[in-house]
Amino acid sequence: MTEQTPAAPLDPRRRVEHFRDLTRDYLDGRLSEEAFRPLRLMHGLYRLRETTMLRVAVRDGRLDAAQLRALARIAHRRGLGGVRLTTRQNLQFSGPAIAEVPEILAELAEVGLSSFMTSGGCVRGITLDPLAGVACDELEDPRPWRALLDRWRETLPLASRLPGKFKIAINGAREDRVALAAHDLGLDLVRDARGELGFRVLVGGGLGRDARLAEELTGFLHWPHLLTYSEAVLRVHARDGGGARLRTLVRRIGMAAFADRVAREWAGLCDGPGTLDREQVAAAARRFAVAPVTAEAPAQPVATTGPADYRHWVATNVRAQRDPERAIVTLSTKGRDVLPGWLSAAQLEWLAGVVETASDDEARLTGAQQLVLPRVRRARLFELWAEARAQGLAEANVGLLTDLVACPGIRECDLAHGDPQSIAAAIRDRFQDRAALRDIGPLTLRISGCPNACVHHNLADIGIRGLRKQGGARYQVLIGGHGGRGARLGEPLGASFAAAEVPEVIDTLLGVHLQWRLPGEPFAGTVRRVGTAPFRAALELRAAAAPREVAHG
Secondary structure: OOOOOOOOOOOHHHHHHHHHHHHHHHHOOOOOHHHHHHHHHHOOEEEEOOEEEEEEEOHHHEEOHHHHHHHHHHHHHOOOOEEEEOOOOEEEEEOOOHHHHHHHHHHHHHOOOEOOOOOOOOEEEEEEOOOOOOOOOEOOOOHHHHHHHHHHHHHOHHHHOOOOOEEEEEEOEOOOOOOHHHOOEEEEEEEOOOOOEEEEEEEOOEOOOOOEOOEEEEEEEEHHHHHHHHHHHHHHHHHHOOOOOHHHHHHHHOHHHHHHHHHHHHOOOOOOOOOOOHHHHHHHHHOOOOOOOOOOOOOOOOOOOOOHHHHHHHHHHEEEOOOOOEEEEEEOOOOOOOOOOEEEHHHHHHHHHHHHHHOOOOEEEOOOOOEEEEEEEHHHHHHHHHHHHHOOOOOOOOOOOOOOEEOOHHHOOOOOOOOHHHHHHHHHHHOOOHHHHHHHOOOOEEEEOOOOOOOOHHHOOEEEEEEEEOOEEEEEEEEOOEOOOOOEOOEEEEEEEOHHHHHHHHHHHHHHHHHHOOOOOOHHHHHHHHOOHHHHHHHHHHHOOOOOOOOOO
16 A cells, blocks of 8 residues: 655645554554655654654744644643754654554644644755844845745645755845755845845755755846746756755756756746736735834834843843834743753643733744744833743853754664764753853854754854764864855864763863954854864864874865
């Protein structure tokens, strides 16, 4: 028995019923493991080491109170503890019994959540700026375009029949908060000299073992052609890619040849049925309509009075938004006694009440495993801080060293060589002085258990990647990565280290930064100005104590 992916999406409830039948056939022995594997992956279900994992898509990267309560209920009733936030604005349940997954999916469908097309060979969920619609630096709201793309990927048969994953990101602000250059397809909203709206299109990005930054395919694509042009890119990738990621094809044939193939493919799609019109765009935009902001002046920074801990929290976790009476609040999942990105069932239940009363029934997920409340009234900030503090979600560390991102590693993943979560805990224990963290300044730290870069270690100020060497896990350091405008891949610093050495390795790098920095200069600025040589030399001194260690390129 096999399943053919449908040409158009089934109704979510019918899709769940269909997967329930497939799961029953598998558990009863009528469907082989080989046949069931691509079907469960298309529904976000993984079998990892000794456990399972269910990935759930969060449409537009946002959750309302009903969805948060459903997640809390599922986690509590089924003994899953909570959820883990991912770097793709999704969330994951760890350890669900395969027999229970269809029932979990049914509960999720009741509140508009789904796991469909979160894994397997398909166009995955589309990364969106978590501050879309409220950011002060926004040029155009990307949310309607993201909604149109989402519908397109769900209805286009090719989008669910690819040889591998295909990732898209869309941005509409001056700051790139989605790492456009790390995606197979990056879409940057721009206007041409006449004021017409369109997209700067990037292709061929991807991280991991064969990391490559996306290149510009076209500087301006007029908005009506968004879907047809994206389909042309997808067709060329599926036809000519040989089963590899798009970046491999672009590297092999070059951008000029790839652009020519896309142009020839698009010739048969341009101005066809997939061309967008203003009515379609307006309909997509209505989902995101809010009362217009009438302030004559830009929103001012949030004023701070009160206890020192509250003032520090406002300085790091709160930022202005377009409405001068409201603010954007980041609730940190990076407290001292929790795993990065983890939300318990009790915290999810509390969040449901908060988003109802404090943030217009909306919370958003970020690519740094954090939770954003985009529309908090400034008059409510102190009360929210006090409540979040009681829940362990008010650590004042957003953008600082301990706001690190770490994958689950060997706790869940078959590909991992080590345990980034334990390293994250050791780093947190090593760097507890909040004043020292503020003095170090803004810094991104990302830790992967293998070279595959699920947490984007290639794009961090300091990236740590797990290696398999001499029969055990080792960790290599990269520095100088950046995922925003002017994206850069981090440079490896040679020797690798044991897990227990990593916190001291970080301390060594910070010592070089503090020695060389100019007043007020962040770690990234120091690396750009002086280069990697002083940092490399410092780590070579540390590695000298292990004479059998071999440097990696």
